[in-house]
Amino acid sequence: MVKRPSWKVTVVGVMAAEPLIVQDHTILSAGGKRKTVREQTLTRTLDRYDRAPHLVFWETTKACALACQHCRASAQLEALPGELTTAEGRILIDQIADMDGATPILVFTGGDCLAREDLSELITYARARGLRLGIAPSVTERLTREVLENLYELGVRSISISLDGADAASHDSLRGVEGHFDQTIAALEMMRDIGYRVQVNTTVMRRNARELADVLALLRSAGVKIWEVFFLVGVGRGRDVLEVTPEDAEDICHFLVDATSFDMTVRTVEGPFFRRVQSQRAMEPGADHLDAEDAGELYRELRARLDRETPSTAGTKRSATIATGDGRGVIFVGFDGEVHASGFLPLSLGNVRSEPLGTIYTQHPLLTSIRSGALEGECGRCEYRRLCGGSRARSYAATGRVLGDDPACLRTPTRLTLLSV
Numbered sequence: 001m002v003k004r005p006s007w008k009v010t011v012v013g014v015m016a017a018e019p020l021i022v023q024d025h026t027i028l029s030a031g032g033k034r035k036t037v038r039e040q041t042l043t044r045t046l047d048r049y050d051r052a053p054h055l056v057f058w059e060t061t062k063a064c065a066l067a068c069q070h071c072r073a074s075a076q077l078e079a080l081p082g083e084l085t086t087a088e089g090r091i092l093i094d095q096i097a098d099m100d101g102a103t104p105i106l107v108f109t110g111g112d113c114l115a116r117e118d119l120s121e122l123i124t125y126a127r128a129r130g131l132r133l134g135i136a137p138s139v140t141e142r143l144t145r146e147v148l149e150n151l152y153e154l155g156v157r158s159i160s161i162s163l164d165g166a167d168a169a170s171h172d173s174l175r176g177v178e179g180h181f182d183q184t185i186a187a188l189e190m191m192r193d194i195g196y197r198v199q200v201n202t203t204v205m206r207r208n209a210r211e212l213a214d215v216l217a218l219l220r221s222a223g224v225k226i227w228e229v230f231f232l233v234g235v236g237r238g239r240d241v242l243e244v245t246p247e248d249a250e251d252i253c254h255f256l257v258d259a260t261s262f263d264m265t266v267r268t269v270e271g272p273f274f275r276r277v278q279s280q281r282a283m284e285p286g287a288d289h290l291d292a293e294d295a296g297e298l299y300r301e302l303r304a305r306l307d308r309e310t311p312s313t314a315g316t317k318r319s320a321t322i323a324t325g326d327g328r329g330v331i332f333v334g335f336d337g338e339v340h341a342s343g344f345l346p347l348s349l350g351n352v353r354s355e356p357l358g359t360i361y362t363q364h365p366l367l368t369s370i371r372s373g374a375l376e377g378e379c380g381r382c383e384y385r386r387l388c389g390g391s392r393a394r395s396y397a398a399t400g401r402v403l404g405d406d407p408a409c410l411r412t413p414t415r416l417t418l419l420s421v
Helices: 039-051 086-097 119-128 145-153 168-175 180-194 209-221 236-240 246-259 273-282 297-306 357-363 365-372 377-381 392-399 413-419
Strands: 025-028 034-037 055-059 105-109 132-135 158-162 197-204 226-231 265-269 329-333
Touching (some): 039 365, 055 086, 086 357, 105 119, 119 145, 158 180, 197 209, 209 246, 209 297, 226 246, 246 273, 246 297, 265 273, 329 357, 357 365
Parallel strands (some): 105 132, 158 197, 197 226, 226 265
Antiparallel strands (some): 025 034
């Protein structure tokens, strides 16, 4: 057991743009060994992100048969005018393949990427250009075994779909389609049987936060090994959905650290403070869970449910701590070619129709500011800002300042804007 760390912020450096004299960060690597991420290692990773992103998300279309309450894309039944054509899609793929540094992973997303009639053609071309690929389809009538087998034959190996509740009542109400929960579980089993590397995405919000341990149990029973937890940002239709409080976000992060002991690789989106919590927990020997007296109510509830599960081999932890964030190792291309730091940050940085994606990523002033750590407030002073960096999308959604504090983090004063909702 480990006590919850105190939340006093260590200020290192005078100005946000100054290099930090950062202590080594301890993380738990695959295999359960304690691993020290030294400053020079973190620097090498961030230097790599200066040259090229690790992930490029292409919103191939806005078309989607679902009407999810928290959809950041505000997806539509039909494709919108201005969608990149097949020829323009090939040009975008060329831009990605021609980036300096390590070749990024291209993820076809949407809307529903399966609504693109030319998806197979685009995948074939991307594979010919040597790109690593992933797809993130919606679970609709388009997602058939025949389609999945064809995509697998084209060389796609990584796939992700969403599951946002532990039962039909919860998931179906969010997705807006009766029976969608059962369809999703069937799709997971079908993908697993075909041989895909399956990732499940879960968006956490106030209405489903207490279901997370049950979702984890469900994923384990379905043979899923990768869980990506999205911390809701109030954009698109998500503006009308309540985010978790900073206190609950902290409890959730501690629960997710625990979850890595249950044969599950855990990642977060718009929740980079998970890496801070993970680092803090890893510095405590035998830190398999928090002391009850130091844990929040939500953590105690989630942990009690988790204790009914059988953990994996003693000491084995599976977690990813790539220090990515909005515009830092990640870039998003909209359906019309508009470039954004992420899909949750609706601020245009340029368009691939007029400027190469690599040029926008490496040279846009906002992105270079994000990657240099030129942040404001507590995020700018925090000793974990290079490992974490805060959600730039949430800062923009809450305050209109991309470089401001992440109000979902327990350390920041702007967190009060979430508590008052």
